[in-house]
Amino acid sequence: MNNVGVTVDVNTLAGGALLERLNIELQRLAENIADPNTKADAVRAVIVEIKVKPDETRTVAVSEISVKSKLAPPRGIPTKFIVDRDKNGKAVIAELKSGVKDQLMIDDDGDLADDRGRKINPPEDSGKVVKFK
Known part of the structure; x- marks a missing residue:
């Protein structure tokens, strides 16, 4: 195998563009880590991929660089849902907002x-005393 020197500077x-995209993906990674809606201990990654396809003479190669995260x-x-049937027997679903069905x-x-969050109008106060027996 020939000893090939590398004279490519990733900075330029x-x-x-490589460093610019790397910085963009690192920023996305940092924002994802700081997002409380993501799992804290999940592994994140930034991947730099350089594909090189030489021509038949092996003197020129076309490359494609991608940076992704x-x-x-x-x-x-x-959340919870209430599942029931309407008066016609058709299945219906609604979000359970109270935590307990019929509460x-x-x-x-x-x-x-x-329990679905629909407002209920309380009965009007008639001013009469209700006696329970």
Whole structure:
């Protein structure tokens, strides 16, 4: 095997585009690490790939440089659904906002709401005393 010297400077390779793209991907990697919606201990990577295809004479080679990153995906967003059937027997689904099916709750506005977050109008006060026996 011939002893081939390398006179390529990665700092100036492709007019500095390699380092520019590397810096962009490193910034994306840093933002992904700082994102609280991603798993903290997930492994991230920045990959620099230089493909070289020489011609038949092996004196000129065409190359393609790519820089890409493998980042941690966002975490899933947990929620619960209520699954039921309407009066026609058609399956329906709605988000369960109260945490427990058929439980009333106080919504973000301070109003009474059902388990799906729909506001419930409380009965009007008639001023009469209700006697329970």
